[in-house]
Amino acid sequence: MFRRIFFDRTTKTWMITTMVIILLMPVIIGVGLYLKSLPLLEHQSLRTLLFTSDWQPSQGKFGFWPFVAGSIYVTLIAFVLSAPVCLLAGIYLTQFASSRLVKVMYPVIDILAGLPSVIYGVWGILVVVPFISKFLAPIFGTTSSGYTIMAGGIVLAVMCVPYMLNMITEVFKTVPMGLREASLSLGATFWESVKHVVIRKSYPGIISAFGLGIAKAFGETMAVMMVVGNRVQVHFNPFEAGYPLPALIANNYGEMLSIPLYDSALMFAALLLLVIILLINLIFRYFIFKTRER
Amino acid sequence: MxxxxxxxxxxxxxxxxxxxxxxxxxxxxxxxxxxxxxxxxLSLDMVIKTPKGGYYYGGEGGVLNAIVGSIYIAFGATLIAIVLGMPAALFLNVHLVRHKKTQETIRYLLDVLWGIPSIVYGAFGFTLMLFFGLNASLLAGIITVALLVTPIMVRTFDEVLSTIPRGLHEASLALGSTKAETSYKVMLKQGFSGFITAALLAFGRGIGDAASVLFTAGYTDLIPVNLDEPAATLPLAIFFQLGSPIPEVRERAYAASTILTIIILIISLSARFLSNRYSKTNIK
Known part of the structure; x- marks a missing residue:
């Protein structure tokens, strides 16, 4: 008897310990990165760090604006390309498609969501980059090497599709059948009941799926880094190279210990990513959390 | 109209x-x-040989070092994730089952944790490494990837545990078993399919993730023997070879990405197969 209770106590303690460790992880990560980026924050004010575009680490000038702008631009393109397609495909899969197609699609989406980002990057180099330099850029009357913000956006859009589609179909499935039937019995067409009932009912869910897609796109590293060109500049032309924030961190880890404050700057970039993505996640997950509770 | x-x-x-x-x-x-x-x-050499001299100029060899390194890292990380994640998921579904609010809040926080990009884990792993005075090594890589996959492990396992009927859990308690016995002998057994899926999902993520091991695991042409040696990983091998100006080396990067894709496909298909197999004998 005693042994059983002892076992119970010890496992309970271990369970609570692991839970606390896991839940404290974001805090520990945040504090660790903050401590590391403290030297930089003492060196320059937050405002000049974020909104100036003078990036010369060897002279102690750290302006993060090109990277922040690059990240936002790439994410924006990815979002514009993938969101409407995801929404339509989500509607089709949950409302109109034959059950055979649906049965095939869900595992396929799952597998694609699990493909490593390097594979998407390879695909980007093989397909998207030549597509842009040979096809898309001439249409818009410019020339381009293909390693551009546009390429990063397209690859990201494709990467986000399985992720967002998963969540959107999940949301659509929670709409009660009765609501749709009521709308249909009042004489609405299928599309009308989708438009006025299903979409309206799952509005918060759709917004959160989009928001989380944006968060994922913002933090994606390898695939984007492989196709985006990695040049420090602020441009509004999507056929120019860009340099998103995660690519900055990943590209410069080798030299960061040789230049003073450089490591601190990279850790600051990671902290920035963490804060932005945590905020987006906290907000949109809260929507989902609320709808699940109801 | x-x-x-x-x-x-x-x-x-x-x-x-x-x-x-x-x-x-x-x-x-x-x-x-x-x-x-x-x-x-793709050739047999790719899979069974490590890079020989001049490999990166189109010479003899393969990417065995990266395949083995990736599997070591993913395996170690999954092991840590199981040790940390399985008790946490069981705790969430056995001890907290009567506190719906706490349970949901914890799930919410875990989902948020899942959203943190791997490059941030990589950067954090690097600061940890400096803090403990480690070099870029297998151990540092394993720890970083473990941080990355633990939330995934917990949430996936928890998703299956939460579908287990309450009655089964109550029946076990009513027979006089302690909560620990209920956890490990009833819930774990009933949710074993979920456990397998979660572990394999974590393993797949560990193999495929590049950004987190970029700082921490280093890169080498040798197969690591000790925990404090650097280890090559498959995604990084692809990435480095793609950057080469020599066409043959780039070709090999494509071959390596085929290998990686096949490994990932095998993992996700076997996750599906095993989870079906182990959920057959479940009590409905």
Missing amino acids: NRWKIIEEKIFIALSAIATYSLIAVLGLIIVIVFVKGFNA
Whole structure:
């Protein structure tokens, strides 16, 4: 008897310990990165760090604006390309498609969501980059090497599709059948009941799926880094190279210990990513959390 | 007016069908293109040899070092994730089952944790490494990837545990078993399919993730023997070889990405198969 209770106590303690460790992880990560980026924050004010575009680490000038702008631009393109397609495909899969197609699609989406980002990057180099330099850029009357913000956006859009589609179909499935039937019995067409009932009912869910897609796109590293060109500049032309924030961190880890404050700057970039993505996640997950509770 | 309604419906159904089928086409093309490109350069040497001298200029060798390194890292990380994650998920579903609010809040926080990008874990792993005075090594890589996959492990396992009927849990308690016994002898057994899926999902993520091991695991042409030696990883091998100006080396990067894709496909298919197999004997 005693042994059983002892076992119970010890496992309970271990369970609570692991839970606390896991839940404290974001805090520990945040504090660790903050401590590391403290030297930089003492060196320059937050405002000049974020909104100036003078990036010369060897002279102690750290302006993060090109990277922040690059990240936002790439994410924006990815979002514009993938969101409407995801929404339509989500509607089709949950409302109109034959059950055979649906049965095939869900595992396929799952597998694609699990493909490593390097594979998407390879695909980007093989397909998207030549597509842009040979096809898309001439249409818009410019020339381009293909390693551009546009390429990063397209690859990201494709990467986000399985992720967002998963969540959107999940949301659509929670709409009660009765609501749709009521709308249909009042004489609405299928599309009308989708438009006025299903979409309206799952509005918060759709917004959160989009928001989380944006968060994922913002933090994606390898695939984007492989196709985006990695040049420090602020441009509004999507056929120019860009340099998103995660690519900055990943590209410069080798030299960061040789230049003073450089490591601190990279850790600051990671902290920035963490804060932005945590905020987006906290907000949109809260929507989902609320709808699940109801 | 009625006709307009019907035309609108037709247009939108057609649009959404086009969207769906073009998605299938694009996503299918990814795998097809990676395979077609890779099979040209794929040979047995790629899988069973480590890089020889001059490999990065088109010489003899393969990427065995990266395959083994990736598997070591993913395996170690999954092991840590199981030790940390399985008790946490059981705790969430056994001890907290009567506190719905706490349970949901914890799930919410875990989901948020899942969203943190791997590059942030990589950067944090690097600061940890400096803090403890470690070099870029297998151990540092394992720890970083473990941080990354633990939330995934917990949430996936928890998703299955939460579908286990309450009655089963109560029956076990009513027979006089302690909560620990209920956890390990009833819940774990009943949710074993979920456990397998979670572990394999974590393993797959560990193998495929590049950004987190970029700082921490280093890169080497040798197969690591000790925990404090650097280890090559498959995604990084692909990435480095793609950067080469020599066509043969780039060809090998495509072959390596085919290998990686095949490994990932095997993992996700076996996760499906095993989870079906182990959920057959479940009490409904």
